[in-house]
Amino acid sequence: MKFSAQEEYGLRCLIRIGKYFKVEKSLTIPEISVYEGISQHNVGKILRILRMGGFLESERGQSGGYTLSAPPDKIKIIDVLFVLGGRLYDDSFCQSHTGMNDICTNTTECSVRSLWKIIQDAVDNVLVNLTLQDLLGTEDNLFSLFDVAPGNNSSN
Amino acid sequence: MKFSAQEEYGLRCLIRIGKYFKVEKSLTIPEISVYEGISQHNVGKILRILRMGGFLESERGQSGGYTLSAPPDKIKIIDVLFVLGGRLYDDSFCQSHTGMNDICTNTTECSVRSLWKIIQDAVDNVLVNLTLQDLLGTEDNLFSLFDVAPGNNSSN
DNA sequence: TTGAATCTTGATAAAAAAGTCAAGATTAAT
DNA sequence: ATTAATCTTGACTTTTTTATCAAGATTCAA
Secondary structure, eight states: OBOOHHHHHHHHHHHHHHTTTTTTOOBOHHHHHHHHTOOHHHHHHHHHHHHHTTSEEEEOSTTOEEEESSOGGGSBHHHHHHHHHOOSOOTHHHHTTTTOHHHHTTOHHHHHHHHHHHHHHHHHHHHTTOBHHHHHSOHHHHHHHTTOOTTOOSOO | OBOOHHHHHHHHHHHHHHTTTTTTOOBOHHHHHHHHTOOHHHHHHHHHHHHHTTSEEEEOSTTOEEEESSOGGGSBHHHHHHHHHOOSOOTHHHHTTTTOHHHHTTOHHHHHHHHHHHHHHHHHHHHTTOBHHHHHSOHHHHHHHTTOOTTOOSOO
């Protein structure tokens, strides 16, 4: 169970652009590349995905660059992650045999699918109200939303 | 955010073997291959991982095969998934700069890491008390553990 | 209108994951 | 002992994901 590089980099680029929303400054691919340590080509590729997903707007030309297509508190992280990396469990998978539980109980596949669905629900529950705005503040702000102690990295 | 094929197949193989635990029957690679529709070679590769992780025991020879190394209610799914596919977020990553929140707040990387950690915690919370035993029953049994309606596949 | 800076796109290359293969080692039955 | 059935291991091939490249299109300023 892993996040893809696209999810990691995509979210970082979006946060980076989001930090400049309130000063109405757009960011260029070279700028983001330097800030995030991702190659320009890769930044371009990732921003294309975010743009086509409706989260960014771009302007060409000498004074071009990328800006958010909506205020940070209107951009839902759950939607962003879906565009960047899909979902763990897609309901449509088992729609073909909804209610046919006699089949599902005999296949280990459906036991596993059920577990994936439960995990997906747990993740959705975390993300459902989370917006880009929540990721623009300090780390502490984010943790406090979920009652997680900031410095609880086990030992040390 | 995806589960790997190894996680999916590994869990299915483990559940399959677990279903025979109470009748004390071992399963062979060819049997599991047929049951789960996975090639024999791939089953062998996956079972090796589970065996080295301590969840399975194997016996060679003409009457050989695989059995659980412990009763299903003693095998924690969280441990199985860790061996099969690692974790979303590893605490050791940020241990090097615990408390240095002034750095973390300036890098988008740490905003994202914090989100990964929160999601990992949510998943752990689902898995912490889940054992293989819970996956051996019917689909309904599993859903009832988490208050999920069995037939809630949105529309249809 | 020329040039420089930018985004855009499809094709290509590199890396990682998944799956396959072949040869070997062990065991039990005959 | 011999044979047949099994697990074991490392190497190999294929597929998917990730990252790079090159050529093009757009915009602004001088």
